Amino acid sequence: xxxxxxxxxxxxxxxxxxxxxxxxxxxxxxxxxxxxxxxxxxxxxxxxxxxxxxxxxxxxxxxxxxxxxxxxxxxxxxxxxxxxxxxxxxxxxxxxxxxxxxxxxxxxxxxxxxxxxxxxxxxxxxxxxxxxxxxxxxxxxxxxxxxxxxxxxxxxxxxxxxxxxxxxxxxxxxxxxxxxxxxxxxxxxxxxxxxxxxxxxxxxxxxxxxxxxxxxxxxxxxxxxxxxxxxxxxxxxxxxxxxxxxxxxxxxxxxxxxxxxxxxxxxxxxxxxxxxxxxxxxxxxxxxxxxxxxxxxxxxxx
Amino acid sequence: xxxxxxxxxxxxxxxxxxxxxxxxxxxxxxxxxxxxxxxxxxxxxxxxxxxxxxxxxxxxxxxxxxxxxxxxxxxxxxxxxxxxxxxxxxxxxxxxxxxxxxxxxxxxxxxxxxxxxxxxxxxxxxxxxxxxxxxxxxxxxxxxxxxxxxxxxxxxxxxxxxxxxxxxxxxxxxxxxxxxxxxxxxxxxxxxxxxxxxxxxxxxxxxxxxxxxxxxxxxxxxxxxxxxxxxxxxxxxxxxxxxxxxxxxxxxxxxxxxxxxxxxxxxxxxxxxxxxxxxxxxxxxxxxxxxxxxxxxxxxxxxx
Numbered sequence: 001x002x003x004x005x006x007x008x009x010x011x012x013x014x015x016x017x018x019x020x021x022x023x024x025x026x027x028x029x030x031x032x033x034x035x036x037x038x039x040x041x042x043x044x045x046x047x048x049x050x051x052x053x054x055x056x057x058x059x060x061x062x063x064x065x066x067x068x069x070x071x072x073x074x075x076x077x078x079x080x081x082x083x084x085x086x087x088x089x090x091x092x093x094x095x096x097x098x099x100x101x102x103x104x105x106x107x108x109x110x111x112x113x114x115x116x117x118x119x120x121x122x123x124x125x126x127x128x129x130x131x132x133x134x135x136x137x138x139x140x141x142x143x144x145x146x147x148x149x150x151x152x153x154x155x156x157x158x159x160x161x162x163x164x165x166x167x168x169x170x171x172x173x174x175x176x177x178x179x180x181x182x183x184x185x186x187x188x189x190x191x192x193x194x195x196x197x198x199x200x201x202x203x204x205x206x207x208x209x210x211x212x213x214x215x216x217x218x219x220x221x222x223x224x225x226x227x228x229x230x231x232x233x234x235x236x237x238x239x240x241x242x243x244x245x246x247x248x249x250x251x252x253x254x255x256x257x258x259x260x261x262x263x264x265x266x267x268x269x270x271x272x273x274x275x276x277x278x279x280x281x282x283x284x285x286x287x288x289x290x291x292x293x294x295x296x297x298x299x300x301x302x
Numbered sequence: 303x304x305x306x307x308x309x310x311x312x313x314x315x316x317x318x319x320x321x322x323x324x325x326x327x328x329x330x331x332x333x334x335x336x337x338x339x340x341x342x343x344x345x346x347x348x349x350x351x352x353x354x355x356x357x358x359x360x361x362x363x364x365x366x367x368x369x370x371x372x373x374x375x376x377x378x379x380x381x382x383x384x385x386x387x388x389x390x391x392x393x394x395x396x397x398x399x400x401x402x403x404x405x406x407x408x409x410x411x412x413x414x415x416x417x418x419x420x421x422x423x424x425x426x427x428x429x430x431x432x433x434x435x436x437x438x439x440x441x442x443x444x445x446x447x448x449x450x451x452x453x454x455x456x457x458x459x460x461x462x463x464x465x466x467x468x469x470x471x472x473x474x475x476x477x478x479x480x481x482x483x484x485x486x487x488x489x490x491x492x493x494x495x496x497x498x499x500x501x502x503x504x505x506x507x508x509x510x511x512x513x514x515x516x517x518x519x520x521x522x523x524x525x526x527x528x529x530x531x532x533x534x535x536x537x538x539x540x541x542x543x544x545x546x547x548x549x550x551x552x553x554x555x556x557x558x559x560x561x562x563x564x565x566x567x568x569x570x571x572x573x574x575x576x577x578x579x580x581x582x583x584x585x586x587x588x589x590x591x592x593x594x595x596x597x598x599x600x601x602x603x604x605x606x
Contacts, residue, residue, distance in 0.1 A: 023486040024419055026454035030407040033374050039404040051391065055596045121388045125449065128352050128382040129405040302354060 006270040009093060036131040037139045044143030048109050059114075064105040065151050068098060072155035076162025091183045093263040095191055095255070099248040103190065103220040105151055106144075110199035111212035113140050124302040129184055137204070137297040141290060145196035152188035160184050182205035186259035191251050196287045198207060198247070201289035204296045223247050231267060253278020303367045304328040305457060305489050306595050310360035313346050313513075321346040322512045323513035324360065329491075333483035335500030335521070336493040336509045343513040347387055348459045351491075352382055360449055373603065378407050381450030385493075391435025395426055396435060397443045406453035412454070418450040424478060440471040447478060451488075456492040458482065464499060473491060475502050519590040530551040531588040533573055536583035545576050561590065 050057035075089045093296065117123050126136055130230065160177055169171030196231035203212040223236070223245045230242035243249050246267070253268045262268065321343045336344050344529040349355040351364050354408060362369045367376045390398060395416055403413030421430050424444040428439070436443060440494060444461065448540025450458055463479060464472040480503040488545040494500055501521065502509060508596040509516040543560045546553040549572055552563040562569055577584050 023423065025486075026408070026412065027413050028415060029409060030378050030409050031409060032378060035407050035409075036405045040402070043401060049408065081317075097599055116390055116392070120390050121384070121386055122390050123380070124354070124384045125388050125402060126385075126405065127354055128380070130378045130407050131405070132374060134518070164304070263461075 004286070008126070023054055030130075033130050033132070033135065036129055037135045040126070040131070040139040041143050041146075044113050045146050047113055048143060048147035050112075053066040060108040061105065061147075061151075064101050065154060067101050067159055068151060068155045071098065073162070074168065076159060079081075079163065080166040091156060091180055091187065092255070092260045093265050094155060094159065095187055096248060096252045096263065096266050098155075102148070102152060102195070103217065103247075106148060106195050106199045107212065107213045107216035107220070109147060110144055110196070111209040112217060113144055114200065114203050115207055115209040115212055118300065119209070120202075121302070122285050123300065127302045130270040131271075133297045133300075134294050137290075137294045141200050141293060144200055146162065148196050149188050149192035152191050156184045157187055183255075183259045187255045190255050190258065190282070194251060194282045194289075195247075197286040197289035197293070201292040201296075204300075205291045220247050221264060235271075237272070240271045240273060243271055250278045250281040250285070254282045306362070306364055306491070308347075308360070311347075311357055311362050312349055312359045313343075313348065313350060313355065314358045320560065321513050322350070322357070325510070325513065326360075327515055327518055328520075329506070329508070331489040332505040333480065333503055334357045334491045335504035336400070336491055337497055337500050338510040338516075340495055341365060342495075344495075344510065345461055346513075347510070348382070348461055352377060352380060355527065379456045381455035381488075383446045383457045383458070383460045383463055383606040385465055387417055388444070389434045392433055392434055395421060395430040395437075395441075395448065399445065399448050402449040405451040408453055416452050417448075417452065420451045423451070423482075424448045425474070425502060427510050428446045439466045440468075440474070442554075443467060443471070443475055444478075447475075447482075451482065454481060455488060458488050459492060459493075462495070463492060463495045464494070464496070472499070478483075479503050495599065511576070520589045529564050531564050531569065531573065532556075532586075532588045532590050533560045533562060533577070534558055534585040534587075535560070535577065536585060538580060541580065542576060542582060546573065546581065549576070559584070559591065 037191060046052060048124075049061045058287065071089055072094065078085055079087055104119050108120060117126065123136075127133055155299060160180065164173045164177050188190065197220075199216045202215050206212050206215075224247070227243050227246035230245070231239055249267055252263070252266045253271075253273075256262055256266075257269055257279050306327070308325050308327050309431055311322050311325040312320070314320050314331065314451050323343075325343075325347065338344050346355060350362060350369055353376055356370060357439050364376050369376065380476050394403070399417040399421060399578070400413045403416050404410060408416060423428075424447050426441065426444055426448065429441065434442065434555055443466070447460075447463065450460070460479065461476050464475050467475055476499055478494060479490065482488055483503070492500065492504060504521055506519070507521050508518050510521070537558075539558050539560050543553045543555045546560065546562060547567075551572065562573060564570070573587070
């Protein structure tokens with residue numbers, strides 16, 4: 001606050017007299033477009049966790065984070081008390097089994113990042129600063145991806161650290177668990193990128209936050225429900241195809257394909273597709289969604 | 303280098319609406335009034351200058367930078383106050399203006415210092431830590447001005463800065479605009495449909511109508527003496543005018559006032575003598591000045 005210090009000094013020494021210093025210009029550096037994009041990214045990431053916002057806004061992001069951490073903590077605790085007991089959650093099935101919580105986080109926080117800017121027409125101020133419309137879309141996408149990555153990485157890391165630190169021989173346990181690290185980090189990343197792209201594409205198309213949240217929830221839940229019903233009612237190729245309606249199936253398939261093993265809880269293991277199909281679906285959804293978001297912001301009135 | 307340069311600047315929306323129609327102008331630094339009726343193309347012009355809208359044809363430059371190719375470079379040095387609401391209700395003025403300062407490329411520390419500076423300048427004190435959602439319209443307009451000033455722009459574009467303000471709020475906002483333009487030396491374009499406001503704060507006037515440039519000249523040239531004498535009498539204005547015409551003067555009646563052209567000193571004595579001879583009750587004699595309204599009135603008459 002170097003600019004205001006002389007004012008304070010003058011005020012004290014002159015016993016109440018306030019000197020108007022006049023207007024001070026700014027001759028310092030202007031960091032330009034990249035700094036603007038970075039600022040928008042960090043501000044949006046903070047907004048995803050309601051940092052600096054009211055307590056009410058923190059309920060969903062921190063509540064979901066807690067709900068994701070509890071099963072991981074319980075799993076670790078049980079494993080340390082009775083090492084022989086079968087664990088309900090492991091690295092491979094953790095995210096898929098708790099996908100409803102992840103869906104709620106995404107549905108609540110994707111609109112949090114973008115709806116208000118459109119509804120309150122803050123966009124016109126963003127676009128009149130040193131960034132381009134595409135920069136705005138990509139910074140928001142990166143921030144939402146980072147937020148989903150963080151909330152999914154946290155329980156995976158808790159599982160990892162719990163197993164290492166609570167083991168009888170920490171060094172040996174670390175060596176054993178090290179091989180799981182690609183899955184610990186990779187699975188959250190595989191979930192975060194398509195989920196962020198897809199939910200942001202929906203949220204970008206309406207200034208109404210409630211509509212966006214409703215639409216995202218609907219796609220996840222209705223898709224999962226349809227996949228469940230059709231999975232029971234049909235068989236063969238039709239059943240396999242119907243499972244792709246569950247947004248989390250391609251994510252689990254991609255995880256299985258790239259960093260993990262099949263899990264019995266997921267329809268993926270019962271499907272007759274080569275594993276790359278899931279990766280291709282996840283990639284296609286990501287690219288189409290990101291393109292739709294960028295297209296939307298290039299054209300949206302500001 | 304002119305502040306703003308436009309060459310045959312044209313913007314069409316679809317095939318029917320022409321917002322700007324071959325606008326060509328050069329603007330030098332100062333407080334520039336951009337005046338025109340609603341829908342005359344003022345906002346479109348400002349948005350093109352910011353690089354927010356692409357012109358259909360023609361081109362323009364701001365601070366020597368091309369608006370179609372150097373949008374981000376221009377926007378680092380331009381502050382923009384939109385006509386409409388543009389503030390997030392859940393942030394405080396301090397948080398929001400700091401954020402916008404950083405969006406304009408200021409380092410974090412500088413953004414905080416500049417925010418304190420500009421909020422003081424626009425007259426927001428304790429309330430700057432409260433969420434903007436609870437502000438009055440006047441306070442919101444001040445925040446909008448503060449965010450436009452936070453990065454110490456070389457050019458300010460203000461779109462209807464007194465929109466929605468009561469008369470006292472208008473006075474304060476116009477005072478701020480004038481101070482910003484004169485004391486800080488920041489070149490300013492004020493778009494307004496209210497001629498009176500433009501007249502009060504601006505040094506140069508651009509009048510546009512239907513996307514075309516109507517006039518571009520210093521304000522002084524609009525309000526300079528016209529060489530017309532207004533002679534107001536209790537009654538007998540018609541008779542007085544007839545007498546003066548008889549004596550070879552160019553005189554016409556406007557209500558109770560006789561307007562007399564005064565190319566030299568001679569008419570003053572003749573008016574005095576005529577009024578005295580006829581025994582009329584003289585109310586006042588005054589030099590007439592052009593008002594900005596005449597600019598549009600003359601144009602309407604020309605069109606009619």
